[in-house]
Amino acid sequence: xxxxxxxxxxxxxxxxxxxxxxxxxxxxxxxxxxxxxxxxxxxxxxxxxxxxxxxxxxxxxxxxxxxxxxxxxxxxxxxxxxxxxxxxxxxxxxxxxxxxxxxxxxxxxxxxxxxxxxxxxxxxxxxxxxxxxxxxxxxxxxxxxxxxxxxxxxxxxxxxxxxxxxxxxxxxxxxxxxxxxxxxxxxxxxxxxxxxxxxxxxxxxxxxxxxxxxxxxxxxxxxxxxxxxxxxxxxxxxxxxxxxxxxxxxxxxxxxxxxxxxxxxxxxxxxxxxxxxxxxxxxxxxxxxxxxxxxxxxxxxxxxxxxxxxxxxxxxxxxxxxxxxxxxxxxxxxxxxxxxxxxxxxxxxxxxxxxxxxxxxxxxxxxxxxxxxxxxxxxxxxxxxxxxxxxxxxxxxxxxxxxxxxxxxxxxxxxxxxxxxxxxxxxxxxxxxxxxxxxxxxxxx
Amino acid sequence: xxxxxxxxxxxxxxxxxxxxxxxxxxxxxxxxxxxxxxxxxxxxxxxxxxxxxxxxxxxxxxxxxxxxxxxxxxxxxxxxxxxxxxxxxxxxxxxxxxxxxxxxxxxxxxxxxxxxxxxxxxxxxxxxxxxxxxxxxxxxxxxxxxxxxxxxxxxxxxxxxxxxxxxxxxxxxxxxxxxxxxxxxxxxxxxxxxxxxxxxxxxxxxxxxxxxxxxxxxxxxxxxxxxxxxxxxxxxxxxxxxxxxxxxxxxxxxxxxxxxxxxxxxxxxxxxxxxxxxxxxxxxxxxxxxxxxxxxxxxxxxxxxxxxxxxxxxxxxxxxxxxxxxxxxxxxxxxxxxxxxxxxxxxxxxxxxxxxxxxxxxxxxxxxxxxxxxxxxxxxxxxxxxxxxxxxxxxxxxxxxxxxxxxxxxxxxxxxxxxxxxxxxxxxxxxxxxxxxxxxxxxxx
Numbered sequence: 001x002x003x004x005x006x007x008x009x010x011x012x013x014x015x016x017x018x019x020x021x022x023x024x025x026x027x028x029x030x031x032x033x034x035x036x037x038x039x040x041x042x043x044x045x046x047x048x049x050x051x052x053x054x055x056x057x058x059x060x061x062x063x064x065x066x067x068x069x070x071x072x073x074x075x076x077x078x079x080x081x082x083x084x085x086x087x088x089x090x091x092x093x094x095x096x097x098x099x100x101x102x103x104x105x106x107x108x109x110x111x112x113x114x115x116x117x118x119x120x121x122x123x124x125x126x127x128x129x130x131x132x133x134x135x136x137x138x139x140x141x142x143x144x145x146x147x148x149x150x151x152x153x154x155x156x157x158x159x160x161x162x163x164x165x166x167x168x169x170x171x172x173x174x175x176x177x178x179x180x181x182x183x184x185x186x187x188x189x190x191x192x193x194x195x196x197x198x199x200x201x202x203x204x205x206x207x208x209x210x211x212x213x214x215x216x217x218x219x220x221x222x223x224x225x226x227x228x229x230x231x232x233x234x235x236x237x238x239x240x241x242x243x244x245x246x247x248x249x250x251x252x253x254x255x256x257x258x259x260x261x262x263x264x265x266x267x268x269x270x271x272x273x274x275x276x277x278x279x280x281x282x283x284x285x286x287x288x289x290x291x292x293x294x295x296x297x298x299x300x301x302x303x304x305x306x307x308x309x310x311x312x313x314x315x316x317x318x319x320x321x322x323x324x325x326x327x328x329x330x331x332x333x334x335x336x337x338x339x340x341x342x343x344x345x346x347x348x349x350x351x352x353x354x355x356x357x358x359x360x361x362x363x364x365x366x367x368x369x370x371x372x373x374x375x376x377x378x379x380x381x382x383x384x385x386x387x388x389x390x391x392x393x394x395x396x397x398x399x400x401x402x403x404x405x406x407x408x409x410x411x412x413x414x415x416x417x418x419x420x421x422x423x424x425x426x427x428x429x430x431x432x433x434x435x436x437x438x439x440x441x442x443x444x445x
Numbered sequence: 446x447x448x449x450x451x452x453x454x455x456x457x458x459x460x461x462x463x464x465x466x467x468x469x470x471x472x473x474x475x476x477x478x479x480x481x482x483x484x485x486x487x488x489x490x491x492x493x494x495x496x497x498x499x500x501x502x503x504x505x506x507x508x509x510x511x512x513x514x515x516x517x518x519x520x521x522x523x524x525x526x527x528x529x530x531x532x533x534x535x536x537x538x539x540x541x542x543x544x545x546x547x548x549x550x551x552x553x554x555x556x557x558x559x560x561x562x563x564x565x566x567x568x569x570x571x572x573x574x575x576x577x578x579x580x581x582x583x584x585x586x587x588x589x590x591x592x593x594x595x596x597x598x599x600x601x602x603x604x605x606x607x608x609x610x611x612x613x614x615x616x617x618x619x620x621x622x623x624x625x626x627x628x629x630x631x632x633x634x635x636x637x638x639x640x641x642x643x644x645x646x647x648x649x650x651x652x653x654x655x656x657x658x659x660x661x662x663x664x665x666x667x668x669x670x671x672x673x674x675x676x677x678x679x680x681x682x683x684x685x686x687x688x689x690x691x692x693x694x695x696x697x698x699x700x701x702x703x704x705x706x707x708x709x710x711x712x713x714x715x716x717x718x719x720x721x722x723x724x725x726x727x728x729x730x731x732x733x734x735x736x737x738x739x740x741x742x743x744x745x746x747x748x749x750x751x752x753x754x755x756x757x758x759x760x761x762x763x764x765x766x767x768x769x770x771x772x773x774x775x776x777x778x779x780x781x782x783x784x785x786x787x788x789x790x791x792x793x794x795x796x797x798x799x800x801x802x803x804x805x806x807x808x809x810x811x812x813x814x815x816x817x818x819x820x821x822x823x824x825x826x827x828x829x830x831x832x833x834x835x836x837x838x839x840x841x842x843x844x845x846x847x848x849x850x851x852x853x854x855x856x857x858x859x860x861x862x863x864x865x866x867x868x869x870x871x872x873x874x875x876x877x878x879x880x881x882x883x884x885x886x887x888x889x890x
Contacts, residue, residue: 242686
């Protein structure tokens with residue numbers, strides 16, 4: 001980065017402001033985002049106010065909605081806020097308004113033009129995370145009765161207002177979706193051909209469908225936009241490829257966070273206060289600690305065995321660490337396959353069978369490699385106990401890691417929630433039972 | 446799913462074939478993919494051969510490249526293979542050819558038309574994972590000297606061959622990229638306006654740039670396509686939004702796998718043999734086990750303390766499990782921030798400072814909640830040891846979880862590789878040292 005980044009990092013906003021023309025929008029966005037993360041964040045607002053109006057709108061558009069929310073909260077002048085709001089597309093505006101307290105939302109919505117307000121309000125009527133929230137109602141449609149030439153003429157006229165014109169929905173009576181035609185197809189076809197002859201069977205979604213599912217449909221079919229229709233197939237809007245990319249990024253951030261045992265931050269890391277970071281993690285950590293107290297109970301009930309052979313304690317972290325890792329591997333793979341390959345409960349038998357075989361091979365591999373060193377280090381008996389235990393707990397871990405996410409999905413729980421950390425904690429306790437039972441039996445304790 | 450899915454799951458391909466017309470392409474793709482995963486996989490080839498030619502091409506296109514590779518390996522008839530290959534876009538073909546053994550690749554390339562072969566070969570000349578491998582050289586360009594009307598005419602003529610016509614690169618002498626103009630802009634502008642007046646400053650990438658970086662550029666700027674230019678700014682091709690979505694999916698699959706301590710499978714889970722699954726995990730697991738033997742050494746050196754107070758052993762899994770979870774949380778958050786917010790080594794101090802504060806608050810929270818129960822269960826002395834230890838190891842875990850990925854990135858190692866499982870194993874051993882040192886000092890062992 002240039003020394004301007006350093007100026008900003010040092011909080012020298014005057015220095016930054018003097019050299020604003022050296023920066024492009026992305027750089028200004030980064031600086032504003034970083035400033036919003038600092039205590040107070042008032043400097044962000046004052047820097048932002050000093051931008052020329054067009055630049056301010058561009059920067060505002062490029063900020064992530066939670067940061068837009070922060071910034072709006074810090075701007076005092078209502079007219080200024082409304083200029084920013086009106087510059088946003090209805091779907092982006094809906095996203096921002098979700099971030100604001102209800103009171104502020106109401107005040108701001110009341111300042112929009114009636115048409116704009118009703119569009120935004122309509123978008124806000126659908127459940128959180130649904131396509132309805134993200135779609136754009138501004139679509140260039142053509143009636144099924146026109147020719148390609150007439151269709152092109154309509155698209156050209158609406159070209160400035162519509163969210164996209166590259167996918168053109170073809171509608172029948174009552175705005176019912178009868179097909180779609182790409183702008184490319186319209187351009188390469190003779191002008192006198194009826195649109196009906198070149199339009200294709202549409203892939204579409206309902207507004208209450210999840211944005212992630214819709215986004216996957218866009219990706220898998222290589223679409224530019226996906227029409228959103230109601231139950232009577234009336235066209236409500238389109239969900240465009242850039243909405244899809246953002247939806248997938250949100251979903252991915254969420255899965256990645258949950259996979260690591262935290263709630264997503266929903267904003268850039270350095271812009272989130274420490275308390276917000278703590279809040280995103282403490283619930284998970286407490287829950288996992290409560291689960292982990294099981295291991296205390298298990299060890300307590302084997303205290304006799306432990307007292308007789310203290311050497312058994314030496315391998316507890318190694319064994320449960322390995323079980324945890326094997327379980328995390330299986331859970332990560334299966335959670336990913338649930339999302340991308342659509343694994344379901346009916347695949348449970350096949351998946352668990354594969355994972356048990358995998359766990360057996362992994363455990364056997366570790367046992368073969370570790371047997372010699374263990375024999376040398378603690379003697380033959382304990383080495384045998386360790387070898388048998390490692391095979392058993394690897395199978396336990398991979399089997400559990402595979403089964404739990406599939407069962408969770410069937411029960412309507414996000415599989416990512418029950419992934420690695422949850423599995424690790426569960427196999428810690430069960431793995432200890434296997435270890436000490438094997439030891440008690442083989443060593444005659 | 447319908448009973449057809451069950452027929453396929455039972456391997457009753459004859460039953461499936463009789464009812465092929467009930468299936469759409471996606472369903473046939475799923476069945477072929479599942480069959481390829483079964484031992485032998487010969488049934489997939491025979492089912493595939495029985496498809497009508499157009500359907501076969503559509504199914505082939507929709508398969509993921511590793512599965513295309515498997516299928517090609519099982520088709521004996523070379524003409525048949527070449528028909529499939531020629532049906533693919535050059536960038537998809539390059540992706541498939543990467544999956545095949547070099548000998549097969551050479552034989553197949555030799556059967557393409559000279560123009561097609563040189564395009565594919567050119568794409569294959571760039572490093573793996575680069576934009577050069579994924580871009581499409583088939584672009585509709587316009588010279589900077591034409592009018593909007595002439596530009597539209599050119600785009601219309603090339604509309605069938607080009608990968609996309611929605612973003613039109615404007616080129617000067619020697620195919621140098623001077624700007625870009627969207628098809629939408631061309632359509633809504635008067636036909637006599639010079640293209641030069643409506644074209645915008647292009648965002649572009651070099652062919653050796655990583656596909657993931659390019660894909661993020663596409664997403665962040667909401668682009669339909671990104672021009673790829675050489676060092677003299679000569680246009681080589683375009684990287685389209687659907688290539689970008691696929692690149693991001695690949696990158697995310699990889700990060701998610703590494704975050705769980707496995708190598709990515711690079712194919713649908715049920716289509717990967719058990720041995721392939723084992724191979725994707727065994728290296729990681731072995732490495733982590735070797736790291737975890739440190740815990741044996743640490744415990745061994747504290748064997749005296751353990752023998753004196755066996756109760757200390759009871760809390761080992763709980764403490765290191767908690768440290769592991771706190772470390773995984775920090776690592777997951779920071780790895781994600783490295784990818785999405787572009788955190789760098791220069792942010793190290795700020796990031797580690799924040800994480801130490803977070804670790805302190807998390808540890809203190811757990812200590813407050815757990816102190817009472819621990820006192821009741823094992824007495825005041827050990828409860829104090831546990832409380833102090835939990836604060837210290839949470840800070841150790843979050844600090845390490847934050848620092849290691851940043852340092853790894855600066856050293857050119859994929860941060861995802863050193864995430865959760867690596868951190869967990871590291872803090873297991875160090876956490877034990879903290880625990881037993883605190884205990885030895887406070888309990889006077």
